[in-house]
Amino acid sequence: MAVGANSMLFIICFSIFIASSLSQQLTTSYYQRTCPRFDQIMQDTTTNKQINSPTTAAAALRLFFHDCLVEGCDGSVLISSTHFNKAERDADINLSLPGDGFDVVVRAKTALELACPGVVSCADILAIATRNLVTMMGGPFYNVKLGRRDGLVSRASRVEGNLPRPTMSMNQLINIFTSRGFSVQEMVALSGAHTIGLSHCTEFSSEIYNYSRTSEFDPSFNRRYAEGLRSACTDYRKNPSLSVFNDVMTPRNFDNAYYQNLPRGLGVLKSDRALVMDPRTKPYVELYAKDQKVFFDAFGRAMEKLSLYGVKSGRRGEIRRRCDSFN
Structure with a gap:
């Protein structure tokens, strides 16, 4: 038992070290050179979407939580299921996720791919969209570091027990x-x-x-x-x-x-x-x-x-061409 406990402690500490190292690679100005219009495109997209669909802010905020608490903030909840894989978004608890959250990400990704193709991750888009929309609703502005890569895994089987349910103790x-x-x-x-x-x-x-x-x-x-x-x-x-x-x-x-x-x-x-x-x-x-x-x-x-939890880098992630499918 002592060996198992020590091993578990080592794994937890190592995971925290890795997460800390990855978060230090992220910066608020990550796209300053590679996609100079990133901030403006994100602001325009989120503003227009919220004005036309007032439920967008709450939808994006919930989508962000459901993404981060399962595989980390890596856009895994955005992936659509295939014949070979039932993705996170089709897990029972995620079936009620409002479409406006997904839609604002798709709109931003489309605009960013036109401005700077293959540069901005879907995970970063969701993180910034959420912050912008919270602020639009009168909430606090907070910094969001950028440079996440999109995850390579999205499985419905990994969701249960990792997201809060109203019936939980x-x-x-x-x-x-x-x-x-x-x-x-x-x-x-x-x-x-x-x-x-x-x-x-x-x-x-x-x-x-x-x-x-x-x-x-x-x-x-x-x-x-x-x-x-x-x-x-x-x-x-x-x-x-x-x-x-x-x-x-x-x-x-x-x-x-x-x-x-x-x-x-x-x-x-x-x-x-x-x-x-x-x-x-x-x-x-x-x-x-x-x-x-x-x-x-x-x-x-x-x-x-929360926005730094489970972030991916290098071969553990990619920059998706489409937010709903792996490259």
Whole structure:
């Protein structure tokens, strides 16, 4: 057992060293010479897409999380399945990923291939698109280092257990993040992404209909809120795509209202409401609810850290010609 433990410790330390070395190769000015119009093209693409489709910001942010937490931030979630491989995007939990997130990446890649073919990775496009869109919604600006290469592996079989689900226990949720080097506080800060976006009624229907013998809904819900959700989700069986805003108070603003909602029973998902009930996470919910600047600073730092997780370089990656298929 001692040998196994030491071996595991060595592997973890070696992985952290490799990740640190790779992240040092990335810079915010990576495309300054090879693709001088990179920043302008990305800004124009994300702005136009968000204006024409206001759900794009939340879609890209969710897509970014689902990409990074599985194989690292390498664009593996963008790959389409083939007859020989069921890709990440077709894993059960990813089937609900909104199309706007994929579309903004495709649009940016098309424009960049015209300006500087074969230079910009899809992984970098997704990372920058996410940051730009968060900022457009009123969220914090944070630096994104560039130079990622696109991953060479995308398998649906690797997804399960690596992404948070609303039904997971707090121990399971915390483990997903701590096993990747993130603290509990960073996990709570990243959960603030739910200040924008939607959740499907199917994700919480069991908590608002026939919850128990004594209650129609989970008592951790605010009563009036639960009644509103029941009304909004009435036809969820006929229409599985039926959704509600994660933040009922300021759904179109990236702010700290998400945290202010939780103590009032206004969290849509069980995993959201659990944050204010667990002693490990509750203090950070209260901190971010009280001070938006503190939340923004924490979210920005956590996103910078997340964007460097599992980055690829050299032969471990490529610059894809199309974001949905390997070269």
